[in-house]
Amino acid sequence: MRIASFNINGVKARLPRLLEWLEERRPAIACLQEIKSQDETFPTKEFEAIGYHVETHGQKGFNGVALLTDGEAAENVVRGLPGDPDDVQSRFIEADVKGIHIVNLYLPNGNPLPGPKFDYKLAWMERLSIRLTELRASEKPTVVVGDFNVIPEDKDVWSVAAMKDDALMQPQSRDAYRTLLNDGWTDAIDTLNPRGGVWTFWDYQAGAWQRDHGFRIDHLLLSPECADRLEGAGVDKEYRGREKASDHAPVWVELRD
DNA sequence: ATGCCTCAATTGTTGAGA
Numbered sequence: 001m002r003i004a005s006f007n008i009n010g011v012k013a014r015l016p017r018l019l020e021w022l023e024e025r026r027p028a029i030a031c032l033q034e035i036k037s038q039d040e041t042f043p044t045k046e047f048e049a050i051g052y053h054v055e056t057h058g059q060k061g062f063n064g065v066a067l068l069t070d071g072e073a074a075e076n077v078v079r080g081l082p083g084d085p086d087d088v089q090s091r092f093i094e095a096d097v098k099g100i101h102i103v104n105l106y107l108p109n110g111n112p113l114p115g116p117k118f119d120y121k122l123a124w125m126e127r128l129s130i131r132l133t134e135l136r137a138s139e140k141p142t143v144v145v146g147d148f149n150v151i152p153e154d155k156d157v158w159s160v161a162a163m164k165d166d167a168l169m170q171p172q173s174r175d176a177y178r179t180l181l182n183d184g185w186t187d188a189i190d191t192l193n194p195r196g197g198v199w200t201f202w203d204y205q206a207g208a209w210q211r212d213h214g215f216r217i218d219h220l221l222l223s224p225e226c227a228d229r230l231e232g233a234g235v236d237k238e239y240r241g242r243e244k245a246s247d248h249a250p251v252w253v254e255l256r257d
Numbered sequence: 258a259t260g261c262c263t264c265a266a267t268t269g270t271t272g273a274g275a
Contacts, residue, residue: 009274010264034274036265061265062273109275112259149275168275203275204262217275247263247275 001098001255002027004236005145005218007106007201007248011035011066014246015043021239021250023050028070029097031104033147035064042066059090065104065146069097081105083127091124100226100255101135105146110167118167121149125176129183136183141225143255144185147248148219150177152187155196156216168217185221188233188253200235201248209240220253229255 004027008014011032022030030052035042037058044054047068057079058064067074074095081092091106105128110121135142151157151169163169181187189198199214208214220233236250 013264034264109273111275163275166275201275205275206261208262215275244263 001029001100001257002252003029003031003100003102003143003145003220003255004250004252005031005033005104005147005220006250007033007147007218007246009034009036009246009248011037011043013244015046017239017242017244017246019046019050021236022047022052022068025236025250025252026070027252029100029102030068031102031145032066032068033064033104033106034062035066036062037064055093055095057090057093059088063106064090065093065106067093067095067097067102067104072097074102081124081127082131084123087124099141101138101140101142103132103135103142103144103146105144105148107147107149109149110170110173113167113170118170121167122172122176125173125180129176129180132180132185133183136185136223139225140223142223143226143253144221145219145251145253147217148177149217150174150219151215151217152177152190152219153196156198158199158213158215162213163215168215181221184224186224186227186230188220188222188230189216189235189251191230192233198235199249200251202240204247218248218251220251222253226255231256
């Protein structure tokens with residue numbers, strides 16, 4: 001079973017590219033981030049027409065996540081990360097589908113720093129840690145995917161010097177990500193590519209794609225129940241080079257049935 | 258140097274992204 005995550009940078013701007021990717025790669029579960037759409041205006045019918053059920057958690061203008069499931073609807077859908085009733089940003093959705101508990105998240109970027117955006121990022125990661133610990137304790141097969149906006153280690157970025165002041169690779173961001181993993185999650189792409197050099201994002205600016213100036217911030221975390229089934233994981237890099245591409249490429253993990 | 262590009266909300270320009 002293939003589970004994929006794709007920061008699409010606007011569902012309406014990306015719709016032809018997105019339908020093309022779904023039909024070519026046919027993930028059983030596709031988790032989208034940065035849909036930049038409200039729930040009411042999400043192009044649900046277009047996805048249903050090619051056999052996907054749709055659950056969204058959107059808002060006006062930016063952010064927003066969606067869960068697309070091939071052939072069957074997700075159950076027990078919960079929207080929003082617990083822990084802060086004042087947080088109005090749509091960045092988190094979880095559900096049960098195909099015997100898996102799936103978590104789809106869009107973690108705050110955190111730039112510029114220091115400042116309220118970086119504080120929000122770190123607070124969000126603390127809330128996430130609490131929720132993921134609960135899910136680990138449940139011992140249900142769980143997969144946590146999304147745009148984490150964290151470059152885990154120096155091997156995950158084309159230039160440490162160029163990015164050293166960025167929120168994505170501050171020690172606090174990395175420590176918080178490491179804390180999450182230490183609870184027993186397996187970073188699927190890292191496990192299969194221990195030497196690094198795998199990118200999931202290339203900036204639109206300064207010819208980053210052409211120069212392969214990228215980094216790895218989209219992650220797929222497996223609970224032990226799922227890590228035992230890990231068959232493969234990777235990046236659908238070619239989609240970053242197509243017309244009207246997102247600045248992220250899709251990432252995927254294949255689990256044995 | 259804090260832009261270089263892209264998207265959304267709007268229709269000229271700003272905020273956000275990473």
